[in-house]
Amino acid sequence: MTSSPRRFHITTFGCQMNKADSERMAGILQDMGFTWSENPEDADLILYNTCTIRDNAEQKVYSYLGRQAKRKHEQPDLTLIVAGCVAQQEGEALLRRVPELDLVMGPQHANRLQDLLERVFQGRQVVATEPVHIMEDITQPRRDSAVTAWVNVIYGCNERCTYCVVPNVRGVEQSRPPESIRAEIEELGRQGYKEVTLLGQNIDAYGRDLPGATADGRHLHTLTDLLYFIHDVPGIERIRFATSHPRYFTERLIRACHELPKVCEHFHIPFQSGDNDLLKAMSRGYTHEKYRRIIDTVRRYMPDASISADAIVGFPGETEAQFENTLKLVEDIGFDQLNTAAYSPRPGTPAALWDNQLSEEVKRDRLQRLNHLVSVKAAERSQRYFGRVEEVLVEDQNPKDPTQVMGRTRGNRLTYFEGRLDELKGQQVLVKITEVRAFSLTGHALLPAAARG
Ligand code: SAH
Numbered sequence: 001m002t003s004s005p006r007r008f009h010i011t012t013f014g015c016q017m018n019k020a021d022s023e024r025m026a027g028i029l030q031d032m033g034f035t036w037s038e039n040p041e042d043a044d045l046i047l048y049n050t051c052t053i054r055d056n057a058e059q060k061v062y063s064y065l066g067r068q069a070k071r072k073h074e075q076p077d078l079t080l081i082v083a084g085c086v087a088q089q090e091g092e093a094l095l096r097r098v099p100e101l102d103l104v105m106g107p108q109h110a111n112r113l114q115d116l117l118e119r120v121f122q123g124r125q126v127v128a129t130e131p132v133h134i135m136e137d138i139t140q141p142r143r144d145s146a147v148t149a150w151v152n153v154i155y156g157c158n159e160r161c162t163y164c165v166v167p168n169v170r171g172v173e174q175s176r177p178p179e180s181i182r183a184e185i186e187e188l189g190r191q192g193y194k195e196v197t198l199l200g201q202n203i204d205a206y207g208r209d210l211p212g213a214t215a216d217g218r219h220l221h222t223l224t225d226l227l228y229f230i231h232d233v234p235g236i237e238r239i240r241f242a243t244s245h246p247r248y249f250t251e252r253l254i255r256a257c258h259e260l261p262k263v264c265e266h267f268h269i270p271f272q273s274g275d276n277d278l279l280k281a282m283s284r285g286y287t288h289e290k291y292r293r294i295i296d297t298v299r300r301y302m303p304d305a306s307i308s309a310d311a312i313v314g315f316p317g318e319t320e321a322q323f324e325n326t327l328k329l330v331e332d333i334g335f336d337q338l339n340t341a342a343y344s345p346r347p348g349t350p351a352a353l354w355d356n357q358l359s360e361e362v363k364r365d366r367l368q369r370l371n372h373l374v375s376v377k378a379a380e381r382s383q384r385y386f387g388r389v390e391e392v393l394v395e396d397q398n399p400k401d402p403t404q405v406m407g408r409t410r411g412n413r414l415t416y417f418e419g420r421l422d423e424l425k426g427q428q429v430l431v432k433i434t435e436v437r438a439f440s441l442t443g444h445a446l447l448p449a450a451a452r453g
Pocket residue numbers: 053054163164165166201202243244245270272310311312341342343344345346
């Protein structure tokens with residue numbers, strides 16, 4: 001038997017949930033005595049935390065894997081792990097496709113990495129994809145940032161949007177108890193973190209599954225209650241959350257965001273389509289009128305709130321006129337940012353089986369037209385920052401200009417300004433905005449001494 005490998009590398013694909021899982025798995029590996037290797041080629045343990053939301057995300061994983069599988073023939077003690085959503089979707093089939101793999105583990109098993117690895121080091125090939133109750137993790141995550149941190153509040157998703165694999169790969173909703181969420185945030189505050197982002201695929205579902213629901217189905221733990229519950233954690237200056245679902249988004253939540261000073265005025269509320277028939281075919285459970293009312297209400301309480309969303313073009317059966325309803329919604333609302341994607345048929349989802357699929361050419365054309373409109377509108381939205389003073393939480397250096405630091409406004413606009421990271425990291429600085437672009441801003445620091453407090 002060879003001795004256990006000591007250096008690890010993790011490559012993460014996909015959404016913030018996967019990033020958060022990777023940070024926890026990295027924490028577990030460090031606890032086990034492994035050290036981080038930036039270069040995968042120098043690592044003895046490689047973990048791919050994968051995404052299967054669209055076909056291209058899945059294919060990327062296979063090309064990375066092919067390369068490492070080859071390397072394993074020269075270095076048999078290399079440990080190869082596929083975690084995340086492709087692992088969950090493919091399970092055993094992944095071992096048949098890539099027999100060099102040591103461990104295939106679904107997202108619900110992230111916190112069990114140590115147990116699973118112990119079995120691997122006994123010489124077994126392990127597949128862990130059965131649904132489980134997600135255990136609270138007691139190890140310290142290895143977080144990428146020392147300023148902002150992800151905090152899972154609810155795992156899984158009980159929705160059944162007809163295009164989406166997430167419920168298949170992430171399982172049913174499991175909310176964490178408010179007390180453990182608060183304890184994690186308190187620890188972050190003690191460690192000097194300034195911002196937390198609460199995470200869930202459908203964060204508005206938070207608490208539905210916790211004990212304490214009343215007989216009429218109302219629950220005592222909601223996202224709104226959670227925001228009030230964690231709001232006063234010392235050291236934490238900003239609170240964000242994602243992702244919101246228009247079906248469940250309440251005015252009570254909007255009011256809480258308005259009332260609670262640490263909650264940032266940024267809302268990520270995917271609409272997917274601006275056409276009611278398509279929304280129905282997607283099983284989204286709202287109309288574009290309802291979506292518009294939500295945004296109106298947000299803007300009534302917080303006129304300057306920034307709004308971002310996700311949208312899909314080329315869903316099966318989408319006509320040109322229906323696509324134009326999406327363009328119209330984007331035109332009317334004026335998003336600060338919009339993640340757009342061409343529809344990709346996914347295994348195990350209803351819409352993949354329908355016979356009204358559109359050609360790649362139509363999808364590509366619509367995606368381009370939508371993206372063009374998005375950048376025009378985002379540039380318009382950026383204009384409102386010109387000449388204004390914004391509070392920027394400094395996170396890092398500008399990778400393209402070492403004389404500048406970068407951070408985000410409360411509205412989540414990336415902002416650059418002259419300054420030294422060693423002095424400013426983790427500080428909220430007042431920045432006068434002098435240049436605006438569609439998705440970022442440049443300015444200069446005002447009253448740095450006062451802002452540094
Ligand atoms: N829970 C979030 C989104 C999760 S997936 C929500 O309900 O909005 C992130 C985004 O990927 C989705 O918002 C959607 O826009 C996109 N997406 C999901 N499945 C897709 C598919 N099959 N093809 C193209 N885009 C997809």
